Amino acid sequence: MARVVISEFMDEPAVDWLAARHEVTYDPSLVDDPARLRSACADAGALIVRNRTQVDAALMExxxxxxxxxxxxxxLDNIDTETAKARGVAVFPATGGNVTSVAEYVITAVMVLRRGAWLGSADVLSGAWPRQRMMGLEVEGATxxxxxxxxxxxxxxxRARALGMTIATYDPYLPADAPAWDGVARFDDLDALVAHADALSLHVPLTDATRGLFGADRLARMKPGAVLINTARGHIVDExxxxxxxxxxxxAGAAVDVFAAEPLGAGSALATAPNLIATPHIAGVTVESNTRISWITARNVDGALTG
Known part of the structure; x- marks a missing residue:
């Protein structure tokens, strides 16, 4: 019976299903104790992680x-995929499991940031009545x-189209004849898109090419009054x-779900930024998506161990 180590939280019915087939160590505190994690993995056939566990060469060794x-x-930026490939270790992302949850997060953030009303609750509860300041903008007709x-x-x-928004995109890796482009304004130049959009949402992995993609110069090219949503990776945006x-x-505002350091350290530049919604890397995590992702992962790992 193979041993499976799970170092971060996972839907417990999926954990129980794995435990009926393998020897399972389920301990979400392992993510914060690398030495104990290495010890727990000494005889493991599989390791299940989220985004905080650093699966580096030392851990695989x-x-x-x-x-x-x-x-x-x-x-997969927290997993050394090159070392995994060299060692013959299969890596299984839970592809498709969090599509709905992230998409809903982005749409919600766009609406909240453009409308602005919900960012003034503290003022209203303190007795102020800032109706003009909280008037805000609609999403219909925006890009x-x-x-x-x-x-x-x-x-x-x-989802944005259903709200009457116009969609503009930049993706140099998606083939020009892909059906997904239908009804979408396709930009070949990132800066042109940045200057055009009323709301901008990032959906790229962290790579050498995307690290620092949105620094001061590119943020300055954004349309004045635009809003930015980052559910991708923290290092893509200069905080x-x-x-x-x-x-x-x-x-006019930003919603940031991912940060260069998670959790944020003391003195983060974003701590005093106005009109900012900050969430703890949770855009892709809902009750429903956690169930989907956990079962996808459980079945992937079981298949690798028993196939």
Missing amino acids: AAPGLRAIGRLGVG LGLVGFGAIAQATAM AALAQALQSGHL
């Missing part, structure tokens, strides 16, 4: 019998720019530059 890594999500046009961005576009763009009023 400490787990010589490792055959599979299940990722409770889709981003939603999508940087990256994979499954999640396409699901976001579908100090974003804070400055919000403080200056160049951007």
Whole structure:
């Protein structure tokens, strides 16, 4: 019976299903104790993680019998995939499991940030009555720019169209004849898209090419009064530059679900930024998506261990 180590939270019925087939160590506190995690993986055949567990060469070296890594999500920047490939360790992202949850998060963020009314609750409860300041903008007729046009961005576009938004996208990797482009304004130049969009949502993985993609210069190219939503990865956006763009009023608001350091350390540049919605890497995590992702991952890992 193979041993499976789970280092972050997972839907418990899926954990129980795995435990009926394998020896399972389910301990979400392992993510914060690398030494204990390495010890737990010494005789593991599979490791299941979310985004915080760093599956590096040292961890894989400490787990010589490792055959599979299940990722409770889709981003793989916390997993050394080259080392995994060299060691013959299969890596399984939970592709498709969080599409709906992220798409709904983005649409909600666009509506909240453009309308603005919900950002003034504290003022109203304190006795103020700032009706003009909280008047805000509609989303109908506005342009939603999508940087990256994979499954999640396409699901976001579908929902935005239902609200009467115009969709503009940039994705140099999606073939020009892909059906997804139908009804979408396709931009070949990222800066042109950035200057055109009323709301901009990022849907790209963290790579050498996307690290720092939105620094001070590119944020300055955004349309004045636009809003930015980042559910991709924190290192894609320069947090100090974003804070400055919000403080200056160049951007009307931002929703940030991912950060360069998670959790945020003391003195984050974003701590005092106005009109900012900050969430703890939760855009892709709902009760429903957690169930989907957990079962996708459980079956992937079981298949790798028993196939």
